[in-house]
Amino acid sequence: xxxxxxxxxxxxLIFFAGGxxxxxxxxxxxxxxxxxxxxxxxxxxxxxxxxxLFVLQDLSWQSFLTAAxxxxxxxxxxxxxxxxxHAIVDAGVRAGLKPWTKAERL
Amino acid sequence: MKKALPSSRADKPTDSNLSxxxxxxxxxxxxxxxxxxxxxxxxxxxxxxxxxxLVLGVISSAIxxxxxxxxxxxxxxxxxxxxxxLRWVGYVPWLVFQVFLAxxxxxxxxxxxxxxxxxxxxxxxxxxRLKSDYARTTFANSITLxxxxxxxxxxxxxxxxxxxxxxxxxxxxxxxxxxxxxxxFNE
Numbered sequence: 001x002x003x004x005x006x007x008x009x010x011x012x013l014i015f016f017a018g019g020x021x022x023x024x025x026x027x028x029x030x031x032x033x034x035x036x037x038x039x040x041x042x043x044x045x046x047x048x049x050x051x052x053l054f055v056l057q058d059l060s061w062q063s064f065l066t067a068a069x070x071x072x073x074x075x076x077x078x079x080x081x082x083x084x085x086h087a088i089v090d091a092g093v094r095a096g097l098k099p100w101t102k103a104e105r106l
Numbered sequence: 107m108k109k110a111l112p113s114s115r116a117d118k119p120t121d122s123n124l125s126x127x128x129x130x131x132x133x134x135x136x137x138x139x140x141x142x143x144x145x146x147x148x149x150x151x152x153x154x155x156x157x158x159x160l161v162l163g164v165i166s167s168a169i170x171x172x173x174x175x176x177x178x179x180x181x182x183x184x185x186x187x188x189x190x191x192l193r194w195v196g197y198v199p200w201l202v203f204q205v206f207l208a209x210x211x212x213x214x215x216x217x218x219x220x221x222x223x224x225x226x227x228x229x230x231x232x233x234x235r236l237k238s239d240y241a242r243t244t245f246a247n248s249i250t251l252x253x254x255x256x257x258x259x260x261x262x263x264x265x266x267x268x269x270x271x272x273x274x275x276x277x278x279x280x281x282x283x284x285x286x287x288x289x290x291f292n293e
Contacts, residue, residue, distance in 0.1 A: 025221060034215075038208050041251065042209040065153045068150050086247075099228065
């Protein structure tokens, strides 16, 4: 169980690191939100799964409650993360920022 | 809420205010369901099962449910709400699968050495046939969670603006996903 939790933690770390590098590498504001909004979802999903598994090692009522709370965190982030991304993109559009296109690079 | 139930039962035989009674009972059901959801959340988050904390939970969930009980459940019928939730739960596994595809695709793009050659960002617009607020919200969030696309804007008239990372990911819209969401919300 410990090994499985460690593997999930490392996988989540890779996703978070990919998100951070993606924010730096993508060309403009809008395309940077693709890694920012998506890789975080998978990263936190894997990390929370690892933590929940680790907590559930000793089967007691308290650890079950803690695992339920962790699952609730995952559900709320799944709902709020795309909404927040959408709000940031919408703010950019309202401020009049034009998206980066391939034509600009050539 | 317990006090409200007998009075609605007493109103039932009179024909004149039948519609009002009906509306009252529907309102009660939505409020009751949100009360139980809120109270369940309270129990899970507090983790204490002594009388004092449970009574506090009952009081605060009742207040919140009475004030905003009509926000969560907009449909008047019990059956349709439950069926909607069941269909929505059936939709989630497909969505989670799409989320993982999206993550793999963005990871691939992030670590690709010639990333700027692969992407071709642009904003597309299309009209959706979804009508209700919940359906549109679900659709907009699903677009953001699936590969290569982010919802920029969704208007009251059902016009969606979507930012695509390359031309291929934009071509799939609205298509299959809209059909799935429409099926969930029975539209």
